[in-house]
């Protein structure tokens with residue numbers, strides 16, 4: 105997988121580029137102010153040493169007046185720049201936008217690709233794909249406490265409030281993998297609440313999306329069959345969904361295409377067979393306090409389960 109980018113200073117989309125520009129305007133204006141103040145201070149000290157009462161009232165008034173004028177001008181520049189950025193950020197709203205609903209949960213992201221035809225809705229978790237060059241309207245919600253959605257290379261932060269819905273618009277201009285992170289302390293595992301954003305070329309994206317609309321493939325081997333049984337008959341199905349099976353729980357990440365994700369536990373560990381086994385055997389060890397209990401499977405059940413989960417591409 106391509107390297108993960110998580111930096112405000114390496115914008116990969118138009119919205120982040122605007123915020124990056126604003127940051128540089130603020131940086132340079134503040135740098136000039138800082139250096140001027142220190143220079144003026146040094147000059148005043150030097151002059152004060154030479155004579156205590158040299159400055160006339162008139163020069164003093166003049167200097168203070170000039171300083172006030174310059175400060176007001178600098179503040180106006182910053183205010184205008186931030187107003188313009190704010191307006192530009194709102195300007196991306198577009199008719200042909202892709203619509204994704206992202207819901208914060210302690211401590212994972214529920215993701216739905218909305219479609220006027222509900223049968224085409226795609227449900228997934230913790231990893232989203234977006235098409236390069238097309239605006240994406242993200243509907244942001246929370247199921248429990250306040251979270252904040254932040255994908256630094258694509259957009260600024262947006263708080264997710266329980267009972268309220270808000271919207272941000274972003275667009276990736278370069279293909280790549282961008283790391284998002286919850287940016288509002290939301291409990292014990294706040295730090296392990298990452299969102300992976302994969303920006304694909306438009307054709308790749310469409311292929312991905314139509315694949316995601318499909319249900320899980322039926323198990324092909326005896327062991328995979330047994331694995332699906334473990335999920336459907338065990339506690340897993342009360343919390344997790346796998347489209348095309350009896351598992352229909354809605355309080356945990358959708359697992360229909362689990363094997364296509366790069367990480368498990370909302371970015372906690374890479375998605376490998378070993379890590380998956382470790383997670384299912386003892387999720388509390390990897391992410392203490394998270395809402396998935398250890399399920400105490402026999403090792404034969406666990407191996408069958410892993411055989412099945414690996415087919416969920």
Ligand code: HEC
Pocket residue numbers: 210211212229230293335338339340341342343344355356357359362365367368369370371380383384391394395396397399401409
């Ligand atoms: C009581 C509800 C509950 C039960 C029962 C449960 N899980 Fe989970 N599971 C969760 C929650 C909540 C998470 C998200 C944890 C987090 O990342 O904070 C999760 C995460 C996972 C993940 C990682 C998904 C991802 O994309 O990060 C896998 C895989 C998983 N569970 C498999 C299972 C299997 C297999 C079983 C049955 C043996 C099971 N779970 C039973 C609630 C549950």
Ligand SMILES: [Cu+2]
Pocket residue numbers: 251252286287288289290291294295297
């Ligand atoms: Cu958080």
